[in-house]
Amino acid sequence: MPEEIPLFPIPDSACGPLTAAKQSRFLIGYAMLSLIGFALILMPGKALQTFGLGLLLPGLGFLPAITGQGDVMTLMLLVAGLLAFGLSLVIWFATGNVILPCATWLGLALLAMWTAPATGSENVLWLPPVLLTGILCHQTFQTWRLPRKRRALNQALRAYQPDTTAPTPPADALTDADLAALRLLLDRALQPVETFNGFDQLDQFQTAALRYQLNFTSYALSAVQASHLPAFAGYMAEAQSKLKAKQAAPRVWRYWKLENSWGNLDRNGDPFARDNIMYSGFVAAQLLYHQKAVGYPLDADALRMTCISDRGDSYSYTIHEIIETLVAQYARASYGLLPCEPNWVFPLCNAITATAIRAYDAAYGTAHWARIAPAFRQHLEAEFIDPNGRFLPFRSSYTGFAPPAIGGAVLQSFPCLFFNAVFPDIARRQWAAMQIARAGRDWRAVIWPVDVGNYRFTRAAGYTATAAAAQEMGDGAAAHALQDYLARDLPLCLANGIAHRPGASIWAHANDMLARVLRPDSLRNLVTAPLPPQTPYLASAPYPDVLVAKARWQDGGLALSLVPTKPGIEVTLTVAGLAPRTRCRLCAPEPAELLSDTSGEVSFSVTLTERTSLTLTPAKETAQ
Numbered sequence: 001m002p003e004e005i006p007l008f009p010i011p012d013s014a015c016g017p018l019t020a021a022k023q024s025r026f027l028i029g030y031a032m033l034s035l036i037g038f039a040l041i042l043m044p045g046k047a048l049q050t051f052g053l054g055l056l057l058p059g060l061g062f063l064p065a066i067t068g069q070g071d072v073m074t075l076m077l078l079v080a081g082l083l084a085f086g087l088s089l090v091i092w093f094a095t096g097n098v099i100l101p102c103a104t105w106l107g108l109a110l111l112a113m114w115t116a117p118a119t120g121s122e123n124v125l126w127l128p129p130v131l132l133t134g135i136l137c138h139q140t141f142q143t144w145r146l147p148r149k150r151r152a153l154n155q156a157l158r159a160y161q162p163d164t165t166a167p168t169p170p171a172d173a174l175t176d177a178d179l180a181a182l183r184l185l186l187d188r189a190l191q192p193v194e195t196f197n198g199f200d201q202l203d204q205f206q207t208a209a210l211r212y213q214l215n216f217t218s219y220a221l222s223a224v225q226a227s228h229l230p231a232f233a234g235y236m237a238e239a240q241s242k243l244k245a246k247q248a249a250p251r252v253w254r255y256w257k258l259e260n261s262w263g264n265l266d267r268n269g270d271p272f273a274r275d276n277i278m279y280s281g282f283v284a285a286q287l288l289y290h291q292k293a294v295g296y297p298l299d300a301d302a303l304r305m306t307c308i309s310d311r312g313d314s315y316s317y318t319i320h321e322i323i324e325t326l327v328a329q330y331a332r333a334s335y336g337l338l339p340c341e342p343n344w345v346f347p348l349c350n351a352i353t354a355t356a357i358r359a360y361d362a363a364y365g366t367a368h369w370a371r372i373a374p375a376f377r378q379h380l381e382a383e384f385i386d387p388n389g390r391f392l393p394f395r396s397s398y399t400g401f402a403p404p405a406i407g408g409a410v411l412q413s414f415p416c417l418f419f420n421a422v423f424p425d426i427a428r429r430q431w432a433a434m435q436i437a438r439a440g441r442d443w444r445a446v447i448w449p450v451d452v453g454n455y456r457f458t459r460a461a462g463y464t465a466t467a468a469a470a471q472e473m474g475d476g477a478a479a480h481a482l483q484d485y486l487a488r489d490l491p492l493c494l495a496n497g498i499a500h501r502p503g504a505s506i507w508a509h510a511n512d513m514l515a516r517v518l519r520p521d522s523l524r525n526l527v528t529a530p531l532p533p534q535t536p537y538l539a540s541a542p543y544p545d546v547l548v549a550k551a552r553w554q555d556g557g558l559a560l561s562l563v564p565t566k567p568g569i570e571v572t573l574t575v576a577g578l579a580p581r582t583r584c585r586l587c588a589p590e591p592a593e594l595l596s597d598t599s600g601e602v603s604f605s606v607t608l609t610e611r612t613s614l615t616l617t618p619a620k621e622t623a624q
C-alpha cells in the first residue's frame with residue numbers, strides 16, 4: 001500500500017519570516033538610496049539632479065533629456081545601459097559577481113550626469129514610488145491568495161492516486177544495452193587524469209561545468225556498483241579514482257577564487273572553506289556514494305581530496321574534514337541551507353549535500369544530520385517552496401528575492417531523487433505535486449527543451465534526470481514513458497560496442513545510466529545503510545576485453561557474469577579479499593580447484609566465447 005502523502009502547511013504570509021526580513025532590509029536600503037537621490041534632485045544644477053535620478057533606478061537619469069528634448073542619442077544610451085544592466089544581472093546569477101550590478105547602476109548614473117543637457121524634464125519622479133507600490137501590492141495579493149491556493153493543492157493531494165504499477169525488478173546482471181551505455185562513461189573516466197576528451201567543456205560557472213559531469217558520472221558508476229557490482233574493483237575502481245583526481249585539477253575548481261572574490265569580497269581560493277557546496281558538497285557525495293556502494297575497503301587516499309592551484313597553493317581535506325566543514329557551515333547558515341555560490345541558495349544543491357552528510361552518519365556512526373535537519377526542514381518548507389507548492393529554483397541570500405519556478409518539470413522532479421534519502425515525506429509530496437501540476441499533459445510539453453549539460457536545444461537532460469527521479473520514487477509508469485520519449489527524440493547510436501545519444505550531454509548520459517539501474521528507494525538505501533560488509537571481490541579484469549555484468553557475494557561464493565567484447569578471448573582474472581591459503585572451487589565452463597596466496601589473492605584464466613557465469617566458492621577451512 002502506498003505511503004501517505006503529507007499535506008502542505010498553510011503559512012500566514014507569501015514568504016517565510018527570514019525571507020520577509022531580508023526583503024524588508026533590502027527595501028529599506030533602497031529607500032535610503034532613493035532619499036539620497038531625491039535630495040540630489042532638489043539641489044541646484046542639472047548634473048546633480050540627473051545623478052540623483054540615476055540613483056533611483058538604473059538608467060533613469062537619461063529620461064529627462066529624452067522626455068524633454070527627444071534626444072535620440074540619449075535614448076540609444078538608455079537602451080544600451082538597460083541592456084548592460086540586464087547583462088550584469090545575468091552575470092551576477094551565473095557567476096556570483098555581486099559587484100557588477102552595483103557598478104553598472106552607478107556607472108549609468110555617472111554617465112547620465114556627464115551627458116546631462118542644460119534643460120530637461122523631471123516628469124519621471126513617479127517611477128520609483130510606483131515600483132515600490134507595485135511590489136507591496138504584489139506581496140499583499142500573494143499573501144491573500146496563498147491560503148486558498150494551498151487548501152486547493154492539499155485537496156488535490158488527498159485525491160491523488162500514485163502509480164501502483166509494480167516496478168521492473170532489477171535484472172540479475174547488467175544487460176548488453178546497459179554495458180554499452182556504461183562504456184561511454186567508462187571511456188571518459190579511464191582516460192589519463194589530465195585528459196578531458198569527450199567531456200563538454202563550455203564554462204566552469206554554470207550547469208555545463210566539468211565538475212558536474214565528473215560528479216554525476218561518478219554517481220552513476222556508484223549506482224551501477226551498488227546494484228550489480230558491489231564485489232568488483234578493477235576498472236570500476238580505477239575509473240572512480242581518476243574521476244576524483246580530475247575533480248582536483250585546477251581547471252575544475254579554480255573558478256571559486258573568482259567567485260569568492262567578486263561575490264564575497266574574499267580572496268581565499270580554498271574551494272571547501274566557505275559556501276561553494278556545488279563543489280564541496282557534491283564531491284563529498286561522490287566519495288561517500290563510492291565508499292558505500294562496494295564491499296571492499298578503500299584506502300585513505302580514495303577518501304581525501306587534495307587541490308593544488310597553478311601557483312602551488314594546496315587545499316587538502318579528508319572526507320571527515322569535508323563533512324566537519326560542511327556541518328560547521330550549516331550551523332551558521334541563516335537560511336538553514338547553504339549558498340552554492342555567493343548569494344544564491346539552491347534547494348537541489350543542498351539536497352545533494354544533505355545526502356553526503358546523511359551517508360557519512362550512516363557510515364561512521366555520527367549524528368550530524370540529526371542536528372542539521374530540523375532547521376533545514378523548517379526553512380525548506382517556509383522559504384523555498386512557492387504558493388503553488390513548487391520548489392523555487394534558488395533564492396538570494398542577500399536580498400531574499402527569488403525568481404519564479406522556471407525550468408519545467410525537471411526542477412520539481414529532480415530534487416526528489418535526493419530528498420528521498422533525507423526527507424522522504426517531502427519527496428513524496430513534491431513528486432505528487434509535480435504530477436498534479438502536469439495534469440496528464442504529454443511529458444514533452446513539460447520538459448524544458450534545453451539540455452543544461454551542454455546548452456543544446458534537446459530535452460535529453462530533462463528526460464533522463466526526471467526518469468532517474470521517477471525510478472527512485474517508484475513511479476514506474478513515468479520512468480518508462482520518459483525513457484520512451486528519450487529513445488524517440490534522441491535514439492541511441494552504437495559504435496564499437498559503445499552507446500551514445502548524439503547531441504546529448506555527458507550529464508544527460510550519466511543520468512540515463514542512473515535511470516537504468518535505480519529502483520524504488522535505491523539511493524535512499526545507499527545513503528542510509530551502514531557500510532556494507534567486506535567480502536572477497538574481483539580485483540582485476542582487463543578492460544575493454546571483458547565487461548563485468550555482475551559481481552556479487554551471494555550464497556557463500558563470488559558470483560560473476562562476464563561478457564567478452566571479442567568472442568574466444570582468454571582473460572586473466574584476480575580475486576582478492578580471501579583468507580590466506582584458502583582452497584577455492586571455481587564453477588565455470590572449465591571447473592578448477594584453486595588456492596589463494598598468502599595475501600588472500602588468487603588468479604586464474606578463462607576463455608570467454610559469450611556471456612558466461614561463474615562462481616568462486618572458498619572452502620570453510622584454509623590449507624595448511
